Amino acid sequence: MSMNRAVDSSDVEMLPQPYLLFLGDTTERGYAKTAFGLRDWAGERCIGEWSCAGATVSADLPRLTPREARARGARALVIGVANAGGVISDSWIPSLIDALESGLDIIAGMHSKLNDTPLLKSVAERRGRRLIDVRTPPRNISIASGRKRSGKRLLTVGTDCALGKKYSALALARAFAKRGIDADFRATGQTGILIAGSGIPMDAVVADFEAGAAEMLTPDSPPNHWDVIEGQGSLFHPAYAGVSLGLLHGSQPDVIVVCHEPGRTHILGYPDYPLPDIAETIDLNLRLGRRTNPAIRCAGISLNTSGLDTGAACRLLAEESVRSGLPVADPMRAGAEFERLVDACLA
C-alpha cells in the first residue's frame, strides 16, 4: 500500500520484503486466495511468483526462481496458497529449501508451522535464514493499560466473521491515503498481516493479553494520523466474541464501520444463531466501545454485495442508507456512496 510508513512507531515487527509469492502445486484458484489478496492489496511488495511442477494457478506476476527473485531484491518467499488441511505439503519442500539456499526467508500463515518442520528448520539455521509463522503472536505483549493514546483510530466490526472486515479496512485505508491523509492499515489476521507487512494475529493471543495486543498494534501517533484496524469476529459470535471485545477495548476506536453481508441470516457454521441486525450491532459496539473511548461513533455501514449485480447492489445500498440514516457503501464498488462513507469517517 502507498501509505506513509515513516509515522509507524509500533513495536510490532515488520516482515522482510519485497516478497516472492509461492503458489505450491495448486490447481484450484480458491486455494490461492492469499496470493491474489497480496497481488491486489500489496502489489508493490510482490516482485514475482514461483510454483512447483503441476501448478496451473498463476497470480499473473513475473515468474522468477528464488535465485532470480533474490537478485532482484526479494527478501522472503511467502506461501500464498493453502491446501485442504492447512499443512505444508511434502511436494513443496524442495522449493522451500531452494528459497532458503537462495538467501530468502520464508513466511507462512498456515495452521501448521514452518518452525515445526525439522528439515526446514535445519536448513534455515545453517543458512542463517528466518522461518516466520505470522500466526504466532509476539512474545512481549503487555496487559492493556487502558490509557488514551494520541492519533485517530477506525475499527471495522461485523455482524459475523468472514464478510468483509479486512477488505473494508484495506479499502478505507487506501481511500484515506488517496486523500493525502497519513494512514496505516493495521492487520489482525494472517492474510492481513502478509498484506500490511506487519500486524498481530489477534485470535492467537492469550486471552489476558488480548486488549494489550490491540494497544501494542495501534500505538501513539501524530494527532492527524489514522490507524485503520482490521476487525475480527463479532460481539454476537458464540465462540469469538471475546476476541472482538478485547480488540474493541484495546484499539479504542474513534470510529467504527459496521460490515455485513446482505442475505446472510445465521452465524457461519452456527445454524442455531441468527445474525444480529445492523442497528443492534452498532448499538452494542458503541455501548461496549465507550468504556475505553467515550467519543466512539459509527460512521457508516459497509455491505458486501459481491453476490448481487450492479443494479441490485445500488438499490440495496440506497435503501439501507435511508433506513439507517448513515452512509452505506460496498468498498469494492468505488463511487459516490463510498466517498460519502469516507467523508463520514473523517468528519
Place this chain on the structure above:
Amino acid sequence: MSMNRAVDSSDVEMLPQPYLLFLGDTTERGYAKTAFGLRDWAGERCIGEWSCAGATVSADLPRLTPREARARGARALVIGVANAGGVISDSWIPSLIDALESGLDIIAGMHSKLNDTPLLKSVAERRGRRLIDVRTPPRNISIASGRKRSGKRLLTVGTDCALGKKYSALALARAFAKRGIDADFRATGQTGILIAGSGIPMDAVVADFEAGAAEMLTPDSPPNHWDVIEGQGSLFHPAYAGVSLGLLHGSQPDVIVVCHEPGRTHILGYPDYPLPDIAETIDLNLRLGRRTNPAIRCAGISLNTSGLDTGAACRLLAEESVRSGLPVADPMRAGAEFERLVDACLA
C-alpha cells in the same frame, strides 16, 4: 468440598490428591493465601504441611515430611505460597527434590513454571513423577460450539477483579451441597483449581478458544446438577473484558450472581476507570449472556463486606436489597440473607 463428584463428566483432568501443603520459607502471612484458601475450602484434600528452615507461617495442619505424607496417602506437594516475584525460590529446591524422591508429584500455580526448572525436571523424569503447572491450560480445547448443554449453571460475575467472585462461588457451591443438591464448583483461576482439584485457567487460554474452554469446563450433566462457576475479570475491565465475555458465552449460565466490594470506586490499578454500578453490571451481563442462554437471570448480589463491622455490614446488605429488589448477602457471613440468596439461585 463435600460435593458429589460421581457426576463429573468433564474432560478436564483431576489433580493428584490429597495434598501436602508447602509453605516455603515464608515469614509473611499475606504470601500464604493459597495455603489458607486450600485449608479453608479443601481441608479434606490437605493432610499436612511442610516448610523450609526459617519459615514462621503455618496453616495449622499436622507437620509432615514428604516421606511421612506419602506414607499417609498424599500424592502431591502443593506450593501454597508466593513470593514477591511469583518465582520458585532457590531455597525451596531441596524440599521440592525431597518431595519428588519421596514419591510425590508437585503442583504449582505460580507465574514461573515448574517445567521450566531444569533440575526439578530431571529429577521428576528420573523418578517418574509429574510437575503440574495449573496455569497451563489443557491442549485439547475446541472452538466453542454454542450448543445448549444439559444441567444447570451459575456464574459469579463482578464489577471488577479481586472482590469475591471465587469465594462467592465456593460458598454457593457448598450451600447447594448442604441442601442435598448435586453441585460442582468449577474453577477458572489457579487458586480455585487447587481448591477444586481441577479446572481451567481461563486467563491463560488462547483468545479464540476462550468460550470453548468454558464449554469444556462445564459439560453436559444431569438435569438437576449445578455447575457453580468461578467468574473472572469484569465486562467493564479495560484489559480483561474479553476473558469475561468468553467465559460468559461459553458457560451459558442460567443464573448469575453479581459480586461487588462496597466502597471500591475505581477498577483496581486503573484510576481513570470508574467502577460500573451494580445495576449496569447486571444489565450488561444479562444482555450479553442472553446470546447463548436466552433464559439467563440474575439471582442476587454478593457484597464483600470484610472491611465493615457486623452492624454496618447488615445495614448495608439490607439497604442494597431494598434498592435493587434482589437478595443481597455476604457469603462469608452466614445467615438469613445468604439463605435467601441461595433460595433465589435455585428458584
